[in-house]
Amino acid sequence: xxxxxxxxxxxxxxxxxxxxxxxxxxxxxxxxxxxxxxxxxxxxxxxxxxxxxxxxxxxxxxxxxxxxxxxxxxxxxxxxxxxxxxxxxxxxxxxxxxxxxxxxxxxxxxxxxxxxxxxxxxxxxxxxxxxxxxxxxxxxxxxxxxxxxxxxxxxxxxxxxxxxxxxxxxxxxxxxxxxxxxxxxxxxxxxxxxxxxxxxxxxxxxxxxxxxxxxxxxxxxxxxxxxxxxxxxxxxxxxxxxxxxxxxxxxxxxxxxxxxxxxxxxxxxxxxxxxxxxxxxxxxxxxxxxxxxxxxxxxxxxxxxxxxxxxxxxxxxxxxxxxxxxxxxxxxxxxxxxxxxxxxxxxxxxxxxxxxxxxxxxxxxxxxxxxxxxxxxxxxxxxxxxxxxxxxxxxxxxxxxxxxxxxxxxxxxxxxxxxxxxxxxxxxxxxxxxxxxxxxxxx
Ligand code: ATP
Numbered sequence: 259x260x261x262x263x264x265x266x267x268x269x270x271x272x273x274x275x276x277x278x279x280x281x282x283x284x285x286x287x288x289x290x291x292x293x294x295x296x297x298x299x300x301x302x303x304x305x306x307x308x309x310x311x312x313x314x315x316x317x318x319x320x321x322x323x324x325x326x327x328x329x330x331x332x333x334x335x336x337x338x339x340x341x342x343x344x345x346x347x348x349x350x351x352x353x354x355x356x357x358x359x360x361x362x363x364x365x366x367x368x369x370x371x372x373x374x375x376x377x378x379x380x381x382x383x384x385x386x387x388x389x390x391x392x393x394x395x396x397x398x399x400x401x402x403x404x405x406x407x408x409x410x411x412x413x414x415x416x417x418x419x420x421x422x423x424x425x426x427x428x429x430x431x432x433x434x435x436x437x438x439x440x441x442x443x444x445x446x447x448x449x450x451x452x453x454x455x456x457x458x459x460x461x462x463x464x465x466x467x468x469x470x471x472x473x474x475x476x477x478x479x480x481x482x483x484x485x486x487x488x489x490x491x492x493x494x495x496x497x498x499x500x501x502x503x504x505x506x507x508x509x510x511x512x513x514x515x516x517x518x519x520x521x522x523x524x525x526x527x528x529x530x531x532x533x534x535x536x537x538x539x540x541x542x543x544x545x546x547x548x549x550x551x552x553x554x555x556x557x558x559x560x561x562x563x564x565x566x567x568x569x570x571x572x573x574x575x576x577x578x579x580x581x582x583x584x585x586x587x588x589x590x591x592x593x594x595x596x597x598x599x600x601x602x603x604x605x606x607x608x609x610x611x612x613x614x615x616x617x618x619x620x621x622x623x624x625x626x627x628x629x630x631x632x633x634x635x636x637x638x639x640x641x642x643x644x645x646x647x648x649x650x651x652x653x654x655x656x657x658x659x660x661x662x663x664x665x666x667x668x669x670x671x672x673x674x675x676x677x678x679x680x681x682x683x684x685x686x687x688x689x690x691x692x693x694x695x696x697x698x699x700x701x
Contacts, residue, residue, distance in 0.1 A: 280314035491668035623669025
């Protein structure tokens with residue numbers, strides 16, 4: 259199967275509303291009403307300048323009238339206000355608002371944004387008023403809409419799978435256990451088994467954008483305990499290369515749209531250009547990757563790729579090909595979960611891949627084993643505890659493969675991980691609305 263590299267039609271563009279600051283640029287001479295937070299106040303004897311901020315930007319408010327000067331006298335930064343006035347041309351491209359009336363909607367307690375967030379994570383909402391945070395939210399919105407719009411255009415169906423389940427799907431990874439009406443249960447680590455259920459149900463091509471939960475105690479800059487994931491699953495594939503074709507095409511269109519809609523703002527706020535996929539992403543086997551990381555010296559079969567190896571591989575590949583991305587394929591079968599299809603050859607490799615972006619994994623994917631006999635053997639030999647096999651895998655998972663399951667596979671892209679790499683942030687917590695990590699539950 260060959261998947262064409264599609265450019266996505268823009269399914270969503272965030273349009274500035276005329277009652278928001280960015281929506282007023284073309285309204286010079288008109289009277290408007292704006293709402294926002296007071297970012298700054300500069301008082302002079304005959305005039306006061308206010309800086310009003312909303313989610314779309316900031317505007318200078320000029321208050322000259324005596325009655326207004328009295329009104330703004332007691333105002334504090336961060337207060338919520340409504341201003342009515344005339345839009346005037348300001349310096350350069352700027353506009354300003356000559357105030358005719360001001361209504362104070364809530365007076366804020368005096369407090370500086372940075373100090374507030376340093377004092378308490380519960381004050382995060384306050385730092386989120388800043389342009390950088392607003393941009394992250396706008397970029398996330400575009401990202402989700404382009405992914406969703408592109409997949410829907412390509413005939414995928416969107417599903418929502420349960421988030422409470424009977425057992426973990428990622429063998430070895432820690433789960434958040436809970437009691438479900440007295441039954442042992444946990445929060446899902448991946449929707450994959452349910453996506454596979456959709457394949458067994460003949461849905462053909464499905465995706466889900468939803469939360470997943472990993473009780474990983476490690477505190478790295480790229481792991482969260484709860485994050486959003488795009489999971490894509492499709493049937494009738496020939497190999498994992500079909501899946502990489504789909505992902506490459508999807509990300510190519512997505513990055514184009516992100517560059518077009520937010521590239522300028524991202525460069526200004528984060529000082530990083532939006533990566534592009536202008537040529538096919540290099541695909542190298544796990545063995546080649548190991549050899550690159552070890553400078554050509556013979557690697558042992560038992561060697562693994564460390565995060566440092568992944569950095570080295572991406573750097574070298576980028577120098578050679580100019581690509582920020584690389585697919586590493588055909589991981590050793592023993593290193594991948596039991597559901598991964600093994601190669602029929604003698605290399606003991608699996609039909610699996612990871613996608614790395616500037617040295618960091620953003621995707622794992624594989625062709626799933628759909629043949630009942632092979633899968634049953636793989637479950638037997640995977641070291642999964644007897645209880646999970648008897649209570650969960652045998653009655654639910656394995657049963658799906660007894661009644662004519664199509665060949666299929668899929669991949670998962672961490673949304674927060676993707677944003678973290680797109681914006682070049684120092685921690686995944688920076689791009690999360692509210693970060694969930696081992697540090698605590700506040701807010
Ligand atoms: P990693 O090796 O980075 O821990 P993984 O191999 O456990 O990731 P998968 O289980 O394959 O990852 O999950 C699919 C994708 O979800 C990853 O490629 C990554 O983008 C994202 N992801 C996985 N774990 C986390 C996490 N704890 N926090 C944020 N994103 C994650």
